[in-house]
Amino acid sequence: MEALKRSLSSLLGSVIVGPMLKAGGITIHFLNDGLWWDDGGAQFGIVPREIWQREKRPNERGRISMSLTCPLIVTRSELIVVDTGIGNRLSPREQQFFTPQRGSGLTGQLRALGYTREDVTHVVLSHLHFDHLGGVIDKAGDGTITPTFPNARVVLQRAEWELATQPPDERLAAAYRHAPECLEPLANVDLIDGDTTLTAHVRTTVSGGHTSPHQCVIVETAGTGLIHFADIVPTTAHLRLAWNAAYDTDPLVTIAAKKRLYAEARQKNLWVSFSHDDVVAAGRFSNETGKTPTLAETIPIAPPSET
Numbered sequence: 001m002e003a004l005k006r007s008l009s010s011l012l013g014s015v016i017v018g019p020m021l022k023a024g025g026i027t028i029h030f031l032n033d034g035l036w037w038d039d040g041g042a043q044f045g046i047v048p049r050e051i052w053q054r055e056k057r058p059n060e061r062g063r064i065s066m067s068l069t070c071p072l073i074v075t076r077s078e079l080i081v082v083d084t085g086i087g088n089r090l091s092p093r094e095q096q097f098f099t100p101q102r103g104s105g106l107t108g109q110l111r112a113l114g115y116t117r118e119d120v121t122h123v124v125l126s127h128l129h130f131d132h133l134g135g136v137i138d139k140a141g142d143g144t145i146t147p148t149f150p151n152a153r154v155v156l157q158r159a160e161w162e163l164a165t166q167p168p169d170e171r172l173a174a175a176y177r178h179a180p181e182c183l184e185p186l187a188n189v190d191l192i193d194g195d196t197t198l199t200a201h202v203r204t205t206v207s208g209g210h211t212s213p214h215q216c217v218i219v220e221t222a223g224t225g226l227i228h229f230a231d232i233v234p235t236t237a238h239l240r241l242a243w244n245a246a247y248d249t250d251p252l253v254t255i256a257a258k259k260r261l262y263a264e265a266r267q268k269n270l271w272v273s274f275s276h277d278d279v280v281a282a283g284r285f286s287n288e289t290g291k292t293p294t295l296a297e298t299i300p301i302a303p304p305s306e307t
Contacts, residue, residue, distance in 0.1 A: 019281060019302040021271060024222030026075050026201060030273065030281035031109045032302040033068035033085025033135055034102030040064040043234070043276075045246040055237035066235070066276040067301045068131060070106060071228050072113075073219055078199055079115060080122040081106065082217045082228050083275065084135030084148065089181065103304035106135055107148065120149040124204065125156040126230030127214045128164040129247075130178045132275070137182050145185050155198065157206065158191035159213035175247075201225070207232045207261070209254030210247065216261065218270070226271045226282065227264065232257050234276040236283070240292045262293055277301065 020029040040062055044052040049062075056064040068085035086100055107117050126132055138148045163172060164179035183189070197203045201221045207214050210231040219225040231247070232254055233239055241258055244251045265272050266285055273282035281302065283295035 019299055021226065021282065021299060023219065023224045023226070023271075024201075026073060026219060026221050026225075028219065028226055029072040029074065029109075029113060030299060030302055031070045031072050031081070031106050032281070032304060033070060033087070033105050034100050034304040035278060036066055036068065036086060036098045036100040036131070037061075037063040038066055038098065042246045044237075045244050045248070045251065047243050052237065052243070056235065065278040067278045067281070068102075068135075069273060069275055069277070069281045069301055070135075071217070071226065071273055071282075072110070073202060073217075075199060075201065078121045078202075079119050080124060080198070080202060081120050081149065081152070082124050083126055083132040083230060084123060086131050087135030087137060087139070087148070089134050089137060089139045089145075089178070101304055105304075107138075109302065117149050118151050120152045122198065123149055123152045123154045124198070124215075124217050125154065125160075126216065126228070126275075127160055127211045128156065128176060128179050128183075129211075129231070132230065133179065133182050137185055145181065147185055147187070151188075153188050153190050154186050155190045155192060155196075155204070157204075157213035157215055158193050160211060160215075161189075161191055163211065163213065205261075207254075207257035209250055209257050210245070211249055212253075216257075218264075220268065220270070224269045224271070226273060227261055228273045228275075229261065230275050232261070233272070233274060235274055236277050236280050236295065238274075266293075271299075 040058045058064050070085055071082045073080040136148055137145050139145050164176040167173040167176050195205045201219055203218050204215045205218060207216050216230055217228045241255050244254045248254050271282050271284050280298045283298040285293045286296035288294050
């Protein structure tokens with residue numbers, strides 16, 4: 001069966017090799033900053049617990065297991081990390097609440113692949129919530145903070161930067177309370193406005209919904225590629241159009257973004273990846289039609305690195 005999957009993927013322009021995807025001359029590794037636990041009700045919003053727990057079983061505290069998948073896009077001249085997970089900056093209280101299991105995080109997985117943190121040329125941030133931004137800095141035991149990827153160009157939407165640094169209301173102030181600590185040490189920040197082409201095969205598109213400037217990263221090459229959904233579709237359960245997080249600032253925009261990105265993935269034969277599914281890092285849609293896509297092939301998440 002695995003050989004058949006590889007053969008089918010090769011015919012369709014991509015090859016699955018372990019927790020990574022080869023598409024044309026590009027390799028995409030699905031790094032994982034670890035596992036953590038978040039409130040299931042917050043992740044599924046208006047969906048009743050009796051229904052969502054059939055997909056993601058909560059623990060005794062009502063929390064569900066989630067991953068921190070961060071695609072690493074390797075081209076001939078770039079090493080692009082998409083989002084950075086939680087990182088090592090959580091306070092003791094936050095660690096008690098979220099109980100992260102990170103191992104050595106993204107830098108450990110980079111080392112296992114033969115790269116160093118200095119090799120990373122770009123960090124693209126979908127948005128600036130703590131579980132996507134936190135790993136952009138490294139916090140030493142004495143409290144010293146330095147950029148995790150010192151040579152990387154950090155790319156994010158200008159409007160997201162403005163929301164995080166000048167939140168207009170109490171809800172956003174709480175959502176971005178960690179942002180100053182993470183952003184101030186960064187020396188090479190590239191603020192972009194709207195959909196932007198980053199390289200010959202990598203671009204961003206603004207989805208809105210989760211935050212108003214939330215963006216997704218799209219890779220296109222050799223008739224295939226990848227859309228990283230980030231928090232528009234954080235887990236496979238969220239492939240349902242109406243299953244959206246309570247964190248979303250505009251769930252109707254989230255639904256519209258899902259429809260648009262699903263259509264693009266089907267039309268262009270693109271894989272899709274999920275930030276927080278604790279089983280599946282990425283998948284390819286089947287040919288079945290319907291409002292909720294099904295996955296014909298999947299790539300599992302990488303276990304947290306201990307190296």
